[in-house]
Amino acid sequence: MSPKISVVIPSYNYGKYLRQCVRSAAEQSCVDHEVVIVENGSTDGSLDIARSLANEYPNVRLVSFTSNAGIVASINRCWSEVRGEYAVLLCADDLLTSGSLARSLAFMELHPNVGLIFGPADEFSGDDAPTETPYAMRGSPPVIHSGEAWITERCRSGINPIFAPEAMFRTEMLRKVGPAPPELPHTFDLYLWLRIASETDVAYLTGPLQALYRRHPSNHSVAYRRNVLMEMQQLWAAFEQFFLTIASHSKRAAWEMLVRKSLAKEIRYCAAREFSLAGGGLASSDYKPLLVFADTLDPAISSRAGREFAWAIRVRVGPRAANLIPTLWVAIFHRLFQRYLWKRRARRMGI
Secondary structure, three states: OOOOEEEEEEEOOOHHHHHHHHHHHHOOOOOOEEEEEEEEOOOOOHHHHHHHHHHHOOOEEEEEEOOOOOHHHHHHHHHHOOOOOEEEEOOOOOEEOOOHHHHHHHHHHHOOOEEEEEOOEEEEEOOOOOOOOOOOOOOOOOEEEOHHHHHHHHHHHOOOOOOOOOEEEEHHHHHHHOOOOOOOOOOHHHHHHHHHHOOOEEEEOOOOOOEEEEEOOOOOOHHHHHOHHHHHHHHHHHHHHHHHHOOOOOOHHHHHHHHHHHHHHHHHHHHHHHHHHOOOOOOHHHHHHHHHHHHHHOOOOOOHHHHHHHHHHHOOOOHHHHOOOHHHHHHHHHHHHHHHHHHHHHHHHOO
């Protein structure tokens, strides 16, 4: 008999975190679940740790490969091992909180129209997980968004609100979506959420933390997030790939226009911020690709701050002088305030 939930864990050279990760999943109570470690040719002893965990826990299964073919191949290997009606992707350096699976499963079983559910998650750093503290959402019921409404918010903000371990989705949705595209090594998860939302409703489970996302120097996303241009290109690639799969959808054109404007504004904001702060890691010659990409996404983009920033670059105004251009700072503070409001809304409603 197949388990109700499959928690799949892609593993590659995260041996120092693997035991803690697997235990956080294997020891979940009140659910019928399996934990599948997909080991991808680690060289740090992860395979031995995985074997000992499979021997220690009857609900832990090990699948090992002799080589590492990259993150996308690893994710697709994980998808092929899902046996349960529901699936959770838990990276080997992250953790599930106590009761996480039971809370998600209970809601999904009551709402067959929901194909994806996620809840609050917090970041932490270091080898030891923080003491769990419930996220204060007293009196706030879970929120169900129509898939179209959720996609609209993703396009409007251009932000992925889900780390990954706090999300549970129906396996049937995974089968509809198919393998993770090789073009999306950093944003395959966003593509997955968008594709599921195009088929079904999305729920946000308020209440206690559902997962803990670990930040550390070896994170797969560290180098990628340090490169503004690469990060934005990958975000756009996820949306672009999504739009290709829904070519006949009535809202496709409106969604694409929304996300083009959103990402173009974000790119100009990042460029202006780095230029004004001076020393953010971008040399003067590196601004042009950012501005070109913003204009490629939205040729009609127009703002006073954007025009003044472009002018400052053309006439070689230095960062000190740029600080005297008021609308650059206004744009920066406005964007920071927008992000603050978005985070508050995301904590409350998941969008």
